[in-house]
Amino acid sequence: MTAVVRDYMTPNPYTIRADAPITEAIKLMEEKQVRGLPVLNSNGTLVGLVSEADLIVREAPLEPPLYITFLGSVIYFESPESFHQHLKKTLGQQVQDVMTPNPHTVSVDAPISEAARLMVTHHISRLPVLDHDGQLVGIISRHDLLRALHNN
Template identity: 50%
Template sequence: MDQTYLVKDLMTPNPVTVKPSDLVETVLQHLEKNHISGLPVVDDDGKVVGVISEADLLFRERPIKLPLYLNFLGSFFYLEPPRKLKQQLRKTLGVLVQDVMTANPITVAPDMPIAKAANFMIEKRVNRLPVIDNQGQLVGIITREDLLKALRTESAPEVDVAYTQHSLPDLGR
């Protein structure tokens, strides 16, 4: 991908957002209506506090995994931190965005090179990155789909259709 592309060249400006206090049902409506797979969560000041995606919503359908423990002389010793179960329960049973979202998302600046944003997505296994300005305000979002569109347009060869049709070999039609 061309190093001259910047995030601002490919991002979607002013993306659909939700607030932490919104219902999960609101997220589902936005995803369906806008044909998107995730969106930023912003506070009342327009600062990004999380991201909520289809993966966060699907997490609710997973069975709850109880932490491993040992029972020794009538006492329970947990082999995993109980807070992990607490987080899992909150995410599974949550009805508000703040219960289900992924908090403290990775964000990028509009002037970041696309190659660096793509690298973040791959390394951190995320599909979208909120784009924030110098004041921390949300100005856009960039997704893997945006990057793939840029690759498609960049790698699409220009073909002279008239030349191609005449230069194909006769296959005994």
């Protein structure tokens, strides 16, 4: 029998509203000892995921992208978009300002191998788990995948 996400996910994960203050996310993550929270809008729909990395970036020094000017044009060596994202996260006051929007998700009935593939492919540590109606029912982390490997 193939192990599925339902067997190893954490059901009913702690969540936070998109319009909540960042300080509330930090407090909840500290109190509950979790490294990420699914973010819900006012209708209870999953709109993002906020992680320790999203919050820590606020403390990293803000460095503008490298560029040169050539014949009156500006040529960037890296995307100015990443600088704008960092700036938004640094100055943001609400969870929606720092979260990763539209997170990758996995179905509750997906094989564990699908969750592992998504995490490896997208370099992420956790996935919100959705039921057949698209409602959040759990979260699965790398640690949960290790438990699945141990049990097989």
